[in-house]
Each structure stands twice: as structure tokens, then as C-alpha cells.
Amino acid sequence: MSKTAVALLVASAAAVTGWVAFGVTASDLSEALFAANKSQTTAEGRIETLQSNSASLERDLDEMTQARNVFKNASDDVAALEESVAERELAVTGREEAITAKETRIQATTLKDGTYYTVGVSMEAGTYQTTSTSGRCYWKITKSGTNYDDIVENDLGGIGVLTVSVSGGQDFQSSSCGDWAKIG
Template sequence: MKTENSRPAARGTHHGGTVPAPEAEPAGANAVPRSRRRGKRVLGVLVAGVLLAGGTAFGTTLPDPTSSEVYRAVADAKAGAESERDSLRSDYDSLKSDYETLQGGIADKEAKVQARETEVGKAEAAVKSAEAAVKKREEAVTAAEKQKAANTVSDGTWTVGKDIGAGTYRATADVGSSCYWGIYETGSNGGNIMENDLPGGGRPSVALSAGQDFKSSRCGTWNRQ
């Protein structure tokens, strides 16, 4: 008997034969068509084959990069640069050591120079002090000599209070027989004799006051007492 829901199996002919009907696809929304699953499997096989072939090719045909001339040239250049770097570093360390040594020597020399300058300064101060003392003595001697000169009277005519100071004068040595001294009134030009003498020997002395002229002849020098 034939019902409405029964469906005859599909059949056909292909080159004189029959083609079996396609299998039923799985039901459901996430179902993957069979043809797509078959394509993925084929693609996976091809990729695996390519990778296997590529790995074999790389392993058998590519040379070792460390054995190439370029690699060796780069390695040699690197080694040369490192050697030059080490040499420069050694030179730098040596120069730095020399510099530090020189700096230490300079500091030591500067300290010695400073100490020497201090000693020189002290010596200069001592010299200046000695020079000042000598100058003071010289000034004292000069003043004494001037004072002595002011208190010393030689041959000639002198106005007391102008040329010589008032006071008592005495011959510095024994006089001879030709010695003459005279005291005159100032301004009389020897006309007004107040006192005179020809001592003839010994060390005579005279008392002189302002307003008088004193004359000494062949008596040597007189010192104020």
C-alpha cells in the first residue's frame, strides 16, 4: 500500500549505472555540512605536508649563519671594538691615576708654597722692624749730632740767641798761647767789649747771654756745658 508520507528512494542513472542517494544531513542549527568538514580535513593535510616539507627544506638547505663570512666579519669587528674599548678604558684609568697623583702633588706644593710665603712674610716683617729700629737710631744719632753741632762753637763771631744758644761754653781741648776770645755787645761791631781774654793755655770757659756776640780766634772748638 502507498501512503502520503512515504517517499521513494531517489534513484538515477549515471553512465548507465545507478547513483546512491545522498546521506541525510544532521539536523540542528549548528550542524556543519559534510562537504565543509571534508574540505577542512584536506586543508589540514595539505598544511601539515607543507610544513613538513618546509622544515625538511630549511634543515637541509639553509647554511649555519655562524659560519658565514659576514657573521665572522661582524664577530671580528665586535671583538676589535671590545678590545679597543678595554684599551681605552685602561688608558683612561691610567690617566685618571696620573691626574690624581698630579693633583696630590700640586696640593702638596701649594701647601709648601703657602708655608714659604708665610715664612717670607714673617722675615719681611722682621726686616721692616729692624729697618725701623735702625732708622730710629739714625734719627737719634742725627739729632744728637745736630744737638752737639748746635752746642759746638768754632773760631768766628757768633750772635748769642741767633747763631748759638745762651749758656756756658768750654774749650774742648787745651788752647795755645795765641788763643783769644772776646764778648761784645750785639750790634756794636766789636766796638763795645764786654769781656775778653788771652788765656795762654788750659781749657778756658765763657758764659754767654742773649744780646751778646762771641768771638773766638785760634782757640779750637767750644762745647756748651
């Protein structure tokens, strides 16, 4: 065999081996390409699902953010109302204390019908008034220390609202007149 024939034989064998290798490689590449395309399709499907889920989550986030803002504004409104209520409660407490003090003062200075009082001892000097009387009201102001006998001023039978003024060194008593409130 000649060199040329050997060379052609080697070249032919190499070509056949190359084509066989190419055929095997092409077949492997075709399978790999098919698998890659399948993976790409699966990945694209997952990407679409994730994008859809992401859009849904973004809508949910927007809704929750809006709801949070509504609740935040409502919370701010409640805080402002609580502050207003606290201010009002403080004002009411002040008025209640003033009224309680006034009621206590009225109770302490109101003279009960049928009781003897001495100015500076059991009553304060000043002007007193009945709320209303029947036709049988009797009251008297006497000089203190005279056993209620030295009458300075008195009245029997007054009807309606009566007013008396007493000062130091005097006693006071009434009968059927009702209570006497200090007015001055």
C-alpha cells in the same frame, strides 16, 4: 597527496627554512660576537691606558700640590719677613730722624774758633767744650757791649779738653782752640 604528506612536507620545508634562518642568524651572531669581543678588547686596552694616565696625572697633581704648599709656605715666610723689615725700617727712620735732629742741633750750637759770639744773639747761653787744643789756645769771655774789652774770664795756654760757661750779657771768642761744642 594526502593531508598528512602535505603537512609533513610543509613541516619539513618550515624546518629547513628555520635551520637556514638559524644558520644565517647564527653566522651573523657569531660575527657580531667576534666584533663585540674585539671592541671589548680595544675598550679594555683604552681603559688600561686611561687608568695609567689617570694614575700618572694623580701623581703629578700630588707633586704640584706639594710644590704649591712649599711655595705658599715660602710666600708666607716672605710676607712675615717683609713685615719685619718694614718695622725695622720704621725704627731706623725714627733713629735717623733723631740723629739728624741731634746733628743739626750740634751744628747750630758749635762755636767756630776765631769768631766773636754774643750770648742770645749768635750763640746760646750754656757750657761749651773743646775737643782738644794745642798749647797756644786763648779764649775770653767779655761783658757784652764793651767792644770785647771788659774781660770777665780768660785763659792762655791751656792744653787738652777745655770747658767754659757763658750766660746772658756776655760775649765769647777763642783763638787756636778748635771748635767748641755745647754740652750743657
